[in-house]
Amino acid sequence: MAGRALRAVLTAVIALALLSTGLASAGVVTYNPVVVTGNPGTPVLLFSSNGSSPGVTLNISHDFSQMNASISASGFTSNTGRVSDQVVLNRGNYTAFPNNINGFTTSDNSSVFSLSSGTNYSGVLYMPINETAYSYASAPVNETISPASLFLFGFNTAGVRAQSEKFSTATGEFINELSLLLSGDGTFNFSMGTSLYGSQLVSNESIEVAGTSYYNISLPTLFLSGETPYYINLYNVSGSPVWRSAYQQNSDSLANVSSYGNLGSFLTVNLTISFFGFNFPLNLSVTGSSFSGMYSVSFNPGLGSIPHNGTIFYEYGLGTGTNWSLYSGERYYSSDGRFIKVDGNNGTMAYSVQPVTGYSVFNGNGSVDQTGHLQVIPIVFYPSNGDAVVGANSTSLKYGNLNASQAFQVTQGGIINHISLLLTGSGKVNVSIGNILFGEQLMENTTVKINGTQWYTINIPALFFGGPTYYFLNVFAVNGSVKWAHSRTSYATEVNTGYSYFYSNGKLEGSLNRVDIFNLAYNSSIQSENSSGIIFVEYGLPAGTLWGVKVFMRENLNLGSLTATAGSLWLAHAYISSASGKTTDSGLSMILSNSTVSGLQFTSKPNQSASTGALIGLSITSPLLIEVALDPHACYNGTETLGIYLVSIDGSVSVTYSIILNIIFSYPGY
Amino acid sequence: MNRKTFLFLAIFTAALLPATATAAVIINDPILVSTTQNNAVVYIANGPGYSQANSMHFLYANYSASGDNVSLDLNYSHHGGVNITNALEIVNKAGFNAQVWLNGTLPGYVTMYYSTNPATTSSYGKQIISGTQMIVSSGSTLYVTIVMNTLETPGTPGTATLTLQYAPSD
Numbered sequence: 118m119a120g121r122a123l124r125a126v127l128t129a130v131i132a133l134a135l136l137s138t139g140l141a142s143a144g145v146v147t148y149n150p151v152v153v154t155g156n157p158g159t160p161v162l163l164f165s166s167n168g169s170s171p172g173v174t175l176n177i178s179h180d181f182s183q184m185n186a187s188i189s190a191s192g193f194t195s196n197t198g199r200v201s202d203q204v205v206l207n208r209g210n211y212t213a214f215p216n217n218i219n220g221f222t223t224s225d226n227s228s229v230f231s232l233s234s235g236t237n238y239s240g241v242l243y244m245p246i247n248e249t250a251y252s253y254a255s256a257p258v259n260e261t262i263s264p265a266s267l268f269l270f271g272f273n274t275a276g277v278r279a280q281s282e283k284f285s286t287a288t289g290e291f292i293n294e295l296s297l298l299l300s301g302d303g304t305f306n307f308s309m310g311t312s313l314y315g316s317q318l319v320s321n322e323s324i325e326v327a328g329t330s331y332y333n334i335s336l337p338t339l340f341l342s343g344e345t346p347y348y349i350n351l352y353n354v355s356g357s358p359v360w361r362s363a364y365q366q367n368s369d370s371l372a373n374v375s376s377y378g379n380l381g382s383f384l385t386v387n388l389t390i391s392f393f394g395f396n397f398p399l400n401l402s403v404t405g406s407s408f409s410g411m412y413s414v415s416f417n418p419g420l421g422s423i424p425h426n427g428t429i430f431y432e433y434g435l436g437t438g439t440n441w442s443l444y445s446g447e448r449y450y451s452s453d454g455r456f457i458k459v460d461g462n463n464g465t466m467a468y469s470v471q472p473v474t475g476y477s478v479f480n481g482n483g484s485v486d487q488t489g490h491l492q493v494i495p496i497v498f499y500p501s502n503g504d505a506v507v508g509a510n511s512t513s514l515k516y517g518n519l520n521a522s523q524a525f526q527v528t529q530g531g532i533i534n535h536i537s538l539l540l541t542g543s544g545k546v547n548v549s550i551g552n553i554l555f556g557e558q559l560m561e562n563t564t565v566k567i568n569g570t571q572w573y574t575i576n577i578p579a580l581f582f583g584g585p586t587y588y589f590l591n592v593f594a595v596n597g598s599v600k601w602a603h604s605r606t607s608y609a610t611e612v613n614t615g616y617s618y619f620y621s622n623g624k625l626e627g628s629l630n631r632v633d634i635f636n637l638a639y640n641s642s643i644q645s646e647n648s649s650g651i652i653f654v655e656y657g658l659p660a661g662t663l664w665g666v667k668v669f670m671r672e673n674l675n676l677g678s679l680t681a682t683a684g685s686l687w688l689a690h691a692y693i694s695s696a697s698g699k700t701t702d703s704g705l706s707m708i709l710s711n712s713t714v715s716g717l718q719f720t721s722k723p724n725q726s727a728s729t730g731a732l733i734g735l736s737i738t739s740p741l742l743i744e745v746a747l748d749p750h751a752c753y754n755g756t757e758t759l760g761i762y763l764v765s766i767d768g769s770v771s772v773t774y775s776i777i778l779n780i781i782f783s784y785p786g787y
Numbered sequence: 788m789n790r791k792t793f794l795f796l797a798i799f800t801a802a803l804l805p806a807t808a809t810a811a812v813i814i815n816d817p818i819l820v821s822t823t824q825n826n827a828v829v830y831i832a833n834g835p836g837y838s839q840a841n842s843m844h845f846l847y848a849n850y851s852a853s854g855d856n857v858s859l860d861l862n863y864s865h866h867g868g869v870n871i872t873n874a875l876e877i878v879n880k881a882g883f884n885a886q887v888w889l890n891g892t893l894p895g896y897v898t899m900y901y902s903t904n905p906a907t908t909s910s911y912g913k914q915i916i917s918g919t920q921m922i923v924s925s926g927s928t929l930y931v932t933i934v935m936n937t938l939e940t941p942g943t944p945g946t947a948t949l950t951l952q953y954a955p956s957d
Contacts, residue, residue, distance in 0.1 A: 161843050760938070762867065769836025769874070770843055771908055773867040775938060 162686065162735065162765070162774060165677050195653070195665035199552065200288040200343060200583040202665060203652040208232050210671040213653070215241045216664055221657070222246045224425075224491045229671075232649035235641075236532065236579040238480050240431065240493035241666060243657035244423045245416050250294055253341075253659055254284040254378025255413035256363065272301075272351075272359050279385040280360055281314055281350045282410050284378040287660035288343035288583065289431055289456065289493060293336050293420050295349065298411035300329040303356020307334065307349070311454070313383060313403065314350050324351075326358035335420055340429060342455035343656070344530075344584025346380055349412055362408040378414070378660065382406040427460040428468070428485045431656070433530030433583065434498035434506075435473060441498075442471045455529075461487040470496055477501045477641060479532070495654045497581070499532050499639040506531045508636035509611035511604030516541050517619055519594040521601055522555055523633040524615030527582035532639050534579045536590075539634040541570035544597015548575060548590070554618060555591050567599045576643045581652045587615050590635060602634040609634075672747040673708075676776065678740035679763065686765040686772065687732035688741060692725060694760045707761060708744040709733075735765065745778070756781050828881035829923065829953040830854025831889075834930055835905065836873035845869050846933065855951040861897060861935060862944045868936040872906045875931035877951065879923040884956040887921045887929070891949035896940070900932040922956055 195202040196216070210231050215223040221243040228239055245251045272280060286292075299305070305324040308316035318339055324332060341347060351360055362382075384406045416423075432441055432455050442451035445468035450457045459468075470481040479497040486492075499506065507525045527533075536548065546565050549557035559580055565573050582588070592601050603617060609632050616627040653666050693707055711733050735741055745761070761776040833848060840846040847860040863869045879885045893899065901921055902912025911932040915921070923929050 161845075762938070766908065767843070768839040769872045770840050770845065771870045771872075772843075772845075773869070773938065775867040 161681065161772065163680050164774075164776075165680070165740070194667045196663055197665060198661045198663050200656075201581050201652055201654045203579070203581055203650060204668065205578045205650050206232055206668065206670070208234070208649050211651070211668050212671060213239065213651075214667045214669075215243070216666065218243060218658070218662065218664060220245060220247050220249060220251070224493075230651065232651060234649055236479060236497075236534075236581075236650040236652060238495040238497060238581075238652050238654060240429075240495050241653050241655050241664070242491060242493045243655065243664065244291070244491075245418050245657075248417075248419045250415040250417035250419070251659055252413045252415045253286040253290045253292060255296075255415075256282065256284075256379035256409045256411065272353055272357075274384075274386075276386040277353075277384050279314065279350060279352045280406075280410055281348050281383040281385075282412055283313070283346050283348050283380040283383065284412075284414060285344050285346050285380060286341050286378055286414070288654075288658065289429065289656040290341050290343065291338055291416050291423050291657065292341060292414050293338045294415045294417040295334045295336055296413040296415065297324070297332050297334065297349075297351075298330075298361040299324070299326045299332050300359040300361055301357045302327055303358035304354040305358050305360075306352040306354050308352075309336075309339075309350070310348050311346070313348055314385070315348055316350070318347070323354070324358075326356070329361070333417075338421055338423065340456065340458060341414075342431070344586070345455055349410075349414075351410070360410040362410050379409055382409045423491060424460065425489055425491050426462040426487050427458060427491055428466075428487060429456050429458045429491070429493045429656075430468070430470070430496050431456045431493050431654075432496045432498065433581075434532065435476065435529055437529060439473065441473050441496075443496075444469045444471065459487075464488050468494075473498060475501055493654070493656045495652075497530075497532055499641075501641075503535070503638050503640050505612055505636040505638045506533055507613045508537075508638075509604070509609045509614050509632040509634055510636070511609035511632075511634060513604050513608035514539070514602045514634065515604065516600035517603050519546060519592055519599055519601060520555075520620065521603075521633060522589045522591045522618040523635060524554075524587050524589050524618070524627075525637070526585045526587050526613050526615060528585045528613055530581075530583050532579050532581050533637040534577055534643050535636075535638045535640040536575040536577065537572050537636040537638070538565075538575075538592065539571075539602040540565075540567050540573050540592075540599055541602065542597065542599040543568055544599045545595035546599050547593045547595055549593075550580065551589050551591065552586065554589050556589060557591070559588065562593075564595060567597065576640070579639070579650045579652070581654070583654060589618075590633070590637070592633075603631050604634060606630055606632050674745040674747065676743045676745060678742050679735060679774070680737045680740045681735035681765075686735045686767050688729055688735055689732055689764050689766050689771070690726055690728040691761065691763045692727065694762065706746045708746060709763075710742045710744075711735075711739055732766070743776070747780075827854035829877070829879050829885050829887065829951070831857050831875060831877050831931075831949070831951045834873040834876040836871050836932075837875065840869075840871040840874055840933075845935075846871055846874060848875065855953075856948065857951075858946060858948045859933075860944070860946055861894065861933070863935045863937060868934070868938055870908070870911075870935070871933045872908060872911065873930045874933045877901070877921070877923055877929040877931065879925055879927055879953075881955075882925055884925050885923045885953040886956045887923050888918060888952040889915055889921070889931075889949050890917050890952065891947055892917070893947045894943075894945040896935055896937050897945075897947065898934045898936065900934065901929045902932070903927065903929060905930050906932045923953075 195204065210229070212227050212229050214227050224242040224244065230237060230239060295309070303326055305326060307319065307322045307324050308314070309319040310317040319336060322334065324334065326332070382405065383403055385403050430443055435441060438453045440451060440453045442449055443457060445459055446461060446463060446466050449471075450459060465484050465486045467484045468482070470478055476498040480494060481496065483494070485494060506527055538548065540546065544567055546567060547562040548560075548565055549562045550560040551558045560577055563575055563577070565575060567573065606629065611632050614632050616629055617631045617633055618625060618627045620626070651668070655664050658664055688709070691707060691709060707727075709729070733741065741763075743761075757780050759778045759780065761778065763774045765772045765774070831850065831854060837846065837848065845862055849858040849860070850856065857875070877887055877889070899915040900906065900911035900913060901915050902910070906912055911934065912930070915931070921929060
């Protein structure tokens with residue numbers, strides 16, 4: 118029994134042992150020792166943040182999948198009725214957006230520029246877009262046809278053979294319509310030109326007159342340079358047509374012909390001589406008139422659109438009639454006027470302004486995209502030798518009390534950055550420049566310490582003048598006893614000066630018989646270390662229209678670097694996706710670079726994928742540097758969420774890593 | 788049973804017990820798993836892309852002995868995604884074409900694809916839908932690609948158990 122029992126036990130043990138072998142075999146699969154821990158934190162890639170930088174606050178929460186970037190773009194907002202506006206900015210890259218103006222569009226929604234040194238110029242061209250005709254010069258404005266307020270003059274006067282109205286527009290404008298208030302019956306011939314009775318723009322157009330009405334005359338689309346005179350000319354051909362006229366009561370205030378641009382009226386009459394009761398015709402005589410023919414010079418979008426392919430190079434700073442030229446598209450263009458218009462549809466074209474003896478030039482070389490764009494490029498000349506653009510000097514001097522202001526104009530436009538004043542005495546004065554008497558719109562008060570008789574100089578950021586509008590150089594006493602030298606104009610050498618304003622017995626007086634001694638010039642050796650000027654010049658708006666630009670610095674956010682910690686990963690491509698906000702206007706681009714291999718930088722714009730071309734190896738020794746460039750496509754305040762996706766591959770595995778950026782756009786003055 | 792015989796059996800049994808314990812260590816080696824899998828006629832196994840994904844800690848596959856069941860540990864939780872081409876394969880060593888079903892529930896951010904040729908990063912093949920049959924020709928292999936997409940919402944590491952069923956195809 119015991120043997121049987123023992124045998125049975127041993128048999129069971131052996132069977133159990135054998136069986137346990139089989140059970141253990143099944144347990145291998147269940148408890149496989151080759152265990153992947155499944156730890157989600159096991160790093161394959163490591164992101165190292167660079168943290169915040171000037172202008173950018175970067176917060177990263179727990180990993181690089183959630184980052185908040187708070188960005189305040191540097192910039193400025195302008196708002197002016199002048200034809201130009203200017204600003205001094207730190208050197209860098211900027212995007213500029215012209216202000217929206219009802220009824221107008223701009224040739225480009227934005228422009229990108231880089232400020233490195235000196236003064237830079239950018240033209241802003243506004244173009245009418247709706248059916249309303251925009252008047253650029255007229256006399257008078259909104260005058261209704263009323264016999265009580267209007268005169269039958271000019272051709273209604275015996276002997277008048279022709280009548281001409283001289284006008285100018287505020288800035289460079291496109292026009293395609295002329296409106297004349299005419300009466301009577303008959304025929305006029307009409308011309309338009311750059312000289313009295315000239316026909317450089319339009320010649321011998323016939324106008325049939327039948328009764329009192331505004332007669333709208335379609336013109337070819339013409340570009341008129343701003344602030345230079347043009348002439349509308351009517352010649353009587355047959356019948357008794359009349360150009361209805363209004364009386365210019367005050368040539369300064371233009372009370373009855375109050376629109377901007379009306380510069381004067383001219384009549385051409387038969388000059389006769391009476392002799393013993395007989396009238397003998399002699400010759401034609403041109404005479405100025407205190408009456409103005411009623412007219413309006415406009416652009417009417419209903420008659421056609423402004424051409425969209427080409428460039429207008431607009432010259433400032435040369436004397437009237439000075440010839441200048443430029444080379445573009447294997448052609449030379451030249452003009453003795455204010456602008457050269459180059460039509461074309463040839464994409465980006467280089468241009469080069471040819472040297473003019475005695476002058477240096479801004480914007481003399483560059484390139485412009487002609488296709489789909491009509492741009493105006495300011496070309497600004499200044500005397501190479503530093504000669505005064507505006508000023509007066511004399512050897513016959515007197516010294517008068519402050520406070521005084523000297524009016525001046527820069528007839529052909531130009532630029533200054535250097536002020537010289539001949540002063541005497543001891544103390545301090547404030548110097549400013551404005552576009553109204555004693556104003557300081559262009560240059561705020563700058564205090565100058567005076568000690569003895571000499572020329573005192575002030576270096577300022579470049580000031581640009583578009584045309585012959587009057588400005589005022591003001592000198593006010595701060596303390597002490599200081600006097601400003603002046604001279605009788607008959608003893609002085611003066612350039613572009615106007616009235617001299619001063620106080621006499623406490624009363625403000627203006628005089629053309631005296632001039633204050635000063636010089637305004639451009640000195641090219643004066644440059645700021647860190648700042649640079651940008652001057653925006655407006656074209657296309659009616660006089661006095663408020664306009665401006667918003668300028669934003671294009672920031673580079675240095676986010677950090679990415680390294681591979683497990684094996685080798687290779688970056689294949691990257692892209693940015695807008696998750697919220699203005700998806701097409703996020704204005705971000707991405708720059709990736711790898712320090713160990715050159716030529717790996719590329720830029721990806723929103724919702725676009727960019728391939729690296731050759732794969733970029735990622736490792737600890739070759740980190741991928743990640744920059745995001747804030748390149749505004751629009752300006753607004755708001756928040757955007759963007760995903761930056763980096764796609765790496767290693768054999769069979771491709772990994773997409775995302776960096777989620779919440780960016781707060783905050784633009785000054787918007 | 789005489790005493791000698793009993794003594795032999797006792798010694799043999801005593802010797803066998805440690806040997807059993809040793810064998811338990813040896814048979815834990817995954818090579819034995821492969822041997823088991825290879826013994827099946829239609830089974831699921833690691834594909835050519837598995838090794839890389841496994842070394843990067845994105846995927847671990849745990850198979851049943853019969854080769855008709857696999858448990859997957861999927862490890863990616865960041866915003867983004869991981870695509871593993873040819874992570875698994877379904878092998879048909881039977882002498883017949885097989886209808887194959889791969890059943891199970893995947894985390895919402897995981898999608899699987901199959902292809903008759905090895906998948907590429909630009910072509911994963913057709914999407915695998917639980918309960919829908921696939922055909923594996925006799926002597927052929929289906930390649931399975933795993934896509935973990937957490938671009939919109941980060942995933943959480945998860946496990947999915949997939950069961951392979953097959954039947955001779957008509």
